[in-house]
């Protein structure tokens with residue numbers, strides 16, 4: 001599997017990473033503990049060296065689980081996220097220095113691994129502009145408590161502020177139907193030599209092309225709240241653009257969607273969100289091994305077709 005530098009952290013990671021939000025059961029519904037372990041073990045066996053999590057996923061359980069299953073893997077790099085105080089009800093976002101130092105220390109302890117990178121988890125623009133939160137993570141990096149730091153950002157302005165404050169790693173949503181943030185920031189990401197972790201590369205599963213416009217989601221699945229029926233109808237209609245590049249080595253919609261992300265030069269790694277070993281195997285098998293993940297001809301065709309179907313952002 002292709003590997004590259006994680007920005008200026010000095011760490012080396014695979015171009016596919018295992019994200020653990022879906023696995024934790026928090027966002028999409030319950031996953032059995034044995035299956036959580038099996039997916040992480042399979043990722044390791046497949047050669048993935050990048051794992052992405054957060055202190056809140058499973059209330060810290062995903063960090064503990066990764067720590068236990070990766071403790072004798074000298075290549076494993078774990079990117080975790082902090083910034084949500086769950087000690088209060090309802091939980092609230094917190095990026096003040098005292099809280100962050102404590103949260104990082106607890107994450108590092110739960111993980112118990114040598115290669116931990118910490119991101120601020122969806123901070124507001126204001127939290128970044130105050131400067132204290134980014135200074136704390138830089139100091140923890142300088143003193144080698146962690147191996148690097150960055151920001152998981154929800155919009156362009158926050159992503160830009162993170163880069164201006166020296167973030168070594170930026171995480172953004174990026175997929176064929178959601179290109180705007182990465183397209184807008186790619187020049188700045190390159191100029192700052194930051195690593196880019198692309199998340200939600202399948203648009204939460206939509207890009208696999210298995211859904212009808214009447215798809216129902218069970219209780220506890222965040223997707224039930226994400227799209228109105230009209231949005232879903234429009235998005236499912238836009239999938240025709242991705243179908244247009246299936247053929248040759250690109251066997252499925254999943255494959256087209258993932259290859260599109262990895263074919264984007266500024267992307268360091270795509271963070272996958274499988275909830276079973278079967279899903280992980282499908283993703284790894286269908287993505288291809290190295291550049292070019294999609295030929296220049298297919299990329300250009302896809303660009304035109306995405307515009308045709310109105311997927312301009």
Ligand SMILES: NC(=O)c1ccc[n+]([C@@H]2O[C@H](COP(=O)([O-])OP(=O)(O)OC[C@H]3O[C@@H](n4cnc5c(N)ncnc54)[C@H](OP(=O)(O)O)[C@@H]3O)[C@@H](O)[C@H]2O)c1
Nearest residue numbers: 019020021022152199200201202203204205272273279282
């Ligand atoms: N703010 C943040 O930092 C943030 C936000 C979002 C995500 N993330 C991270 O990024 C990871 C991935 O992002 P994501 O969950 O938003 O979205 P995603 O990868 O776009 O979609 C995940 C969903 O895709 C479906 N899927 C996965 N593999 C499949 C396969 N082989 N065939 C068919 N369907 C498949 C699954 O749906 P079903 O459950 O229906 O099978 C899964 O729940 C998360 O686990 C999390 O670690 C971080």
